Structure formats: C-alpha cells, structure tokens
Amino acid sequence: MEYAIEAEGLAKRYGETTALDGIDLEVPQGRLLGVLGPNGAGKTTAVRILATLVRPDGGRARVAGFDVVRQAHQVRSVIGLTGQYAAVDETLTGVENLVMIGRLLGLTRADARRRAGELLDRFALADAGARAAKTYSGGMRRRLDLAASLVGRPQVLFLDEPTTGLDPRSRTELWNVVRGLQEDGVTVMLTTQYLEEADQLADNIVVFDHGKVIARGTPDGLKAATGSQVLQVRPIEPGHLDMVRRVVSDVLGVTPEVSQGQVTAPVRDPAAVPAVVRRLDDLDVVAAELSLRRASLDEVFLALTGHRAGEEQDAEAAA
Numbered sequence: 001m002e003y004a005i006e007a008e009g010l011a012k013r014y015g016e017t018t019a020l021d022g023i024d025l026e027v028p029q030g031r032l033l034g035v036l037g038p039n040g041a042g043k044t045t046a047v048r049i050l051a052t053l054v055r056p057d058g059g060r061a062r063v064a065g066f067d068v069v070r071q072a073h074q075v076r077s078v079i080g081l082t083g084q085y086a087a088v089d090e091t092l093t094g095v096e097n098l099v100m101i102g103r104l105l106g107l108t109r110a111d112a113r114r115r116a117g118e119l120l121d122r123f124a125l126a127d128a129g130a131r132a133a134k135t136y137s138g139g140m141r142r143r144l145d146l147a148a149s150l151v152g153r154p155q156v157l158f159l160d161e162p163t164t165g166l167d168p169r170s171r172t173e174l175w176n177v178v179r180g181l182q183e184d185g186v187t188v189m190l191t192t193q194y195l196e197e198a199d200q201l202a203d204n205i206v207v208f209d210h211g212k213v214i215a216r217g218t219p220d221g222l223k224a225a226t227g228s229q230v231l232q233v234r235p236i237e238p239g240h241l242d243m244v245r246r247v248v249s250d251v252l253g254v255t256p257e258v259s260q261g262q263v264t265a266p267v268r269d270p271a272a273v274p275a276v277v278r279r280l281d282d283l284d285v286v287a288a289e290l291s292l293r294r295a296s297l298d299e300v301f302l303a304l305t306g307h308r309a310g311e312e313q314d315a316e317a318a319a
Contacts, residue, residue: 004029004156004187005050009059012045019045021211022059027204032178032188034202034219036195036301041208043191044084047160050189051081064155080149080157084164088144090134094125097133097144101151112151119147123177139170146177157181159190163197175200195298207304215304222300231273233280234262234289244287247279267292 005027012020020042027033037043048054050063052072060067066074088097095116102112120129123143128136133144142162149157159178163171171194178201181188192198198205199219207215207222215222231252233244244263248256251272256265267273273292280287 002029003027003062004031005033005061005063005189007046007050007059007061010046010049010056010061011058012042012049012054013057018211020049020056023208023211023213025061025206025213027187027189029187030182030185031203032182032190032201034198034205035189035191035208036193036198036205037191037208038193042211043208044160045211046208047081047158047189047191051079051158052076077152078155080152080154082142082146082149082157082159082162084161088133088141088148091132093132094120094129094136094144098148098151101148105152107151115151119150122180123147124173137170139166139173142166142170142174143177146174150181154186156187156189159188161191161193163192163194171197195301207301209304223294229267229270230264230293231267231276232262232264232289232291232293233276233287236286236288240285243283243285244280247283247285248276251276251279262289 003026005025007023007025009022009024010020011018011022023042023046025033025046035043035046045054049056050061050068052068052075055069060069062068063075064078066078068075089100092100095113098116098119099109099112102115103109107115116129117126120126123146125140125143125147128140133141136144146159146162163174166174175197178188178190182201190198190201202219204218205216205222206213231248233248235241235244238261241258241261241263245256245258248254248263248265252265252267254265256263258264270292277287277290
C-alpha cells in the first residue's frame with residue numbers, strides 16, 4: 001500500500017513542554033485521517049511538522065514521498081493547508097484573493113483567473129467573487145480559505161480544525177466540500193475536536209493525548225474496541241430521577257450522568273440491563289424511555305482519555 005503521509009517517532013519540545021512524544025502515522029493515498037484530541041494534545045504541532053512549518057526534534061516523516069526536512073520545498077509544492085482561522089486578505093475580493101495565490105504559485109494571470117473562477121463555482125462563491133472578503137459571512141470566509149489552499153491542486157491537504165467557530169449549517173456545508181475532495185482522490189488529514197465531524201468524514205481516526213497516539217482505527221472499530229454500550233433511562237415522574245440514578249449506579253457500578261431529565265451510563269455487560277429494569281419495577285418506577293445503544297465517539301474519547309475532547313491540556317503551549 002502506498003502512503004501519502006508517513007511519520008515515525010515524531011517528537012517536538014517547546015522548552016520544558018513536550019508537544020509530541022514519538023507519534024507514528026500512516027495515511028493511504030486518497031483517504032481521510034481524522035486526528036482527535038483536546039487542545040494541547042499535539043494535533044497542530046503534528047500538522048505544522050508535516051506541512052514543513054516546524055522542524056521536528058526527533059523522528060522522521062514523508063509527505064507524498066518527500067522527506068519533510070530534507071525535501072521541504074518539494075513537500076510544499078504538493079500540499080495545501082487550511083488552519084484554524086481564515087487567512088484570506090479581507091480587503092481583497094474573493095477573485096483577487098485566489099488570483100494572488102495563483103500568481104504566487106507561478107500561474108500566468110490568465111490561468112490564475114481561470115482557476116479562481118473554477119474554485120469560486122465549486123465552493124458556491126461565484127456570486128460573491130467580486131465582493132471584498134470582509135463582507136463575507138464566517139462560513140463563506142472558511143470556504144474561500146479552503147479554496148485558496150486548493151489553487152495549486154494539492155495531492156495532500158491538511159485541515160487544522162477548519163470548522164472552528166462555524167455555525168452548524170456552515171459546518172455541514174464545509175463537510176460536503178471535504179467529501180467532494182475525497183471523491184477527487186485528495187488525501188486529507190483533518191484535526192478536530194468535533195467528534196461528530198470525525199465520525200462523519202474520517203476513514204480512519206487516531207486519538208492524541210498528551211503528545212502521544214493512544215488509540216487508532218476506524219470510527220466503528222474504536223467504538224467496538226472500548227467494549228461499551230450506553231444505557232439511557234428517562235422516568236415518567238421527574239421526582240424519580242434520583243432514584244433511577246441510584247439504581248443505575250448500584251447495578252452497573254459506575255457514576256451515571258444526569259441531564260435533562262435522563263440518566264445515562266456506560267454498560268460493559270448488556271446482561272446487567274434486565275437487572276436495572278427489575279430494580280426499577282420493584283420500586284414502582286416507570287420509565288418513559290429506556291434504551292441501550294452503542295457508545296458515541298465522544299463517549300469513546302472519554303473512555304480512552306478520562307476527559308472530553310474540548311478540555312484544555314497544558315502541553316503544546318506554542319501550538
């Protein structure tokens with residue numbers, strides 16, 4: 001199998017802080033790798049190294065067959081990068097932004113304008129192409145930023161939390177754009193804190209925590225690997241909620257979550273669920289809803305790391 005991205009033992013320190021502690025990555029050509037982790041887990045540092053913006057302190061990496069240290073110029077010629085915040089020039093129009101990128105990449109003015117037109121059409125920005133970028137909505141700016149990263153027709157695209165700050169509609173629109181890139185055969189490495197985003201888009205997922213890869217696999221594979229399902233119980237009588245919490249805690253041996261009139265808890269052994277039902281019946285507690293489902297990716301992340309993806313870590317202070 002040919003890999004578009006390969007990393008072995010990548011390490012990076014910022015003073016006393018270890019941002020990356022020997023990570024390994026492999027992304028086959030044309031696939032999308034989702035990189036999950038809280039702020040400070042090392043995700044952005046990994047992207048910066050692979051995009052040749054930062055030199056690693058240890059290990060090695062290749063992108064599209066080129067070494068990111070010894071062949072940095074060749075790597076830059078085949079990649080695109082979209083960071084956490086739109087980097088477009090707000091005083092220029094959409095067309096001018098893309099033409100400028102094309103000219104910097106060595107395209108003739110005519111070719112740059114042609115490519116700008118293609119991308120504005122593709123990203124549903126043609127009607128706004130003559131307007132200054134400062135008049136664009138947040139979602140439009142992100143689409144223009146992503147279009148700018150594609151002017152040079154990259155083989156590999158790095159998306160570093162591209163939907164940060166977007167409303168749900170704009171996020172969904174960007175997901176559709178990313179799916180289109182996958183259909184075109186572009187290899188994508190996507191870092192995100194949105195578990196649903198990785199679940200929707202990624203072929204494979206790696207989970208970063210404190211600068212290390214602590215788990216990897218397909219979204220469904222990671223869910224299965226934790227071995228847990230989730231029990232949800234909503235009593236008809238709101239006053240019975242604490243009684244349900246105590247029963248679930250006693251039978252399953254876990255501390256359940258209580259939110260919006262519902263008790264939720266991970267279940268390792270589905271055979272324990274009938275015992276919960278019998279205990280509630282003995283207490284004359286009637287459930288309006290009672291379900292057992294597969295754990296979400298967010299719950300898998302919590303099970304793997306002990307905290308949720310949105311929580312801050314101390315590492316990676318500069319990344």
